[in-house]
Amino acid sequence: MAEQARTCRTPLLCLFLCLQLLSSPQQATSKYFDDNDHDTFSGGQPRRTLSSGVPSRNSSNSSGAGAAFCRLLSLQILDLSNNRLTGELPDCWWDLQALQFMDLSNNSFSGEIPAAEPSHNCSLESVHLAGNRFTGVFPPVLRGCDSLATLDIGNNRFFGGIPPWIGTQVPSLRILSLRSNRFTGEIPGELSRLSHLQLLDMANNSLTGQIPVAFGNLTSMRNPEIVSSLGSLDGSNYQDRIDIIWKGQELIFQKIIRLLTGIDLSGNLLSDCIPEELTNLHGLRFLNLSRNHLSCGIPRDIGSLNLLESLDLSCNELSGAIPPSISALSTLSTFNISNNHLAGRIPSGSQMQTLDDPSIYSNNYGLCGLPLIDVPCANTSLASDERNGEGFDQWLCYSVIAGVVFGFWIWFGMLFTIETWRSALLFSVDQMQCKVMQKLSRIDQFLSKRNTDKFL
Structure with a gap:
């Protein structure tokens, strides 16, 4: 029967074979099939995807047939991606308590994710719901999925806040992609408790507030020697995957997914400073x-991220100078700080010499130096750090003047309070006055005598 499912080429024939499989659940449990016509990628290269006995290309099936899968109680791997499936998921979907891998991405499913029974035992390790029309809040059915490592619900219509319980109720998460939805509110700091998290993608939402300082404690991102072991599921040769924007291109990573570590919070409404803890x-x-x-x-110690290959801080309100430590990023190949308020000389260095596209520095009216040939540093205002240095010198000068004035008034005030000092000072002044007057009188006598002799 499995061979017949592999060779089917029309939706009706495949649906007929699926119904035959459903009539004999013992033969259908824990089965997955290979569709050779399904194009996928591995690290940006073509890959092979496993499916669950359903047509994976040019299918016109609706999700009405999805309820039939609820009878496959031992099904472990389900891949219905890249079809034309529509409608809502049936309520019985979560009865598949042996299901480890679920991929419903790139269809036209809609509605909210159905809730599970209180006695639901979640065995999911990888969930892909991206590229559909799902709506509602973050799926509460995922709460308590202790084995869930990959969650991709991007490019849907989910809304509301990101629940803090993700940090404690889904402890095994390694990959979390929520991009291109309608999530609002602040990013919960509880996500920093996900000690295995290696990829966080929340781009293109409406998130507000600050970037949590606690993100500096993300263990798998903090310690590069800790490498995640994402790979095959339950001993099978079925590889997990993830779609991300890598160096400006949308790519699908599979075999090298365990080496992928990064954060994408672009296209939101985040404010305040970039935490130094990052x-x-x-x-x-x-x-x-x-x-x-x-x-x-820009954080001064940005150069300590010595494995960084792509850094994009463009279209913000950053100010000040570019930290010189950025020259230490020897692996940096994609860099963009355009459309900010940065100033000063662009750092030079071995790797910075290769980033010679002027557009990555554009619309920063205070920047100067190569590769901005038309903006030499001699004709540009000083960087904020240099201006701060001038300010320090000015404050030092003001402090010295204030100290002199203050000391003079202390000494002058003591003359009025200590009688002996005051008497001594006045006596000295009188003596000086007498000496001056004596010298002036002699000069006056000399001048008078000279004028008299002239008229004789």
């Missing part, structure tokens, strides 16, 4: 904070 994440390979309202400056 520079503790020495395992980061990409960091994208573009298209927000972040202010202050």
Whole structure:
């Protein structure tokens, strides 16, 4: 029967075979099939995807047939991705308590994710719901999925806040992708408790507030020697995968997913400063904070992220100088700080010499130096650090003047309070006055005598 399912080429024939499998659940449990016509990628390269006995291309099936899968109680791997499936998921979907891998991405499913029974035993390790029309709040059915490592619900219509319980109720999460939804509110700091988290993608939402300082404690991003072991599921040769924006291109990673570490919070409404604590994440390979309202400056120790390959801080409100430590990023190949308020000389260095596209520095009216050939530093205002140095010298001068004036008035005030000092001072002044008057009188006599002799 499995061979017949592999060779089916029309939706009606496949549906007929599926119904035959459903009539004999003992033969259908724990089965998955390979569709050779399904194009996928592995690290940006073509890969092979396993499916669950359903047509994976040009299918016109609706989710009405989805309820039939509820009878496959021992099904472990289910891949219905890249079809034309529509409608809502049936309520009995979560009765598949042996299900480890679920991929419903790139269909036209809609509605809210159905809730599970209180006695639901979640065995899911990987869930892909991206590229549909799902709505509602973050799926509460995932609460308590202790084995869930990959969750991708991007490109849907989920709304509301990101629940803090993710940090404690889904402790095994390694990959969390919520991009291109309608999530609002602040990013919960509880996400920093996900000690296995290696990829966090919340781009293109409406998140507000600050970037949590606690993100500096993300263990798998902080310690590059801790490498996640994402791979096959339950001993099978079925590889997990994730779709991300990598160096400006949308790619699908599979075999090298365990080496992927990064944060993407671009396209939100985040404000305030970039936490210095993010520079503790020495395992980061990409960091994208573009298209927000972040202010202050670029963290001074940004150069400590020595594995960083892609850094995008464009379209914010950052000010100050570019930290010289950025020249230490020897692996940096994608860099963008355009559309900010940065000033000063662009740092030079071995790796910075290769980032010679002027557009990555554009619309920073205070920046100067190469590769901005038209803006030499001699004709540009000083960087904020240099201006701060001048300010320090001015304050030092003011402090000295204030000290002299203050000391003079202390001494002058003591003359009025101590009688002996006052008498001695006045006596000295009188003596000086007498000596001056004596010398002046002699000069006056000499001048008078000279004038008299002239008229004789």
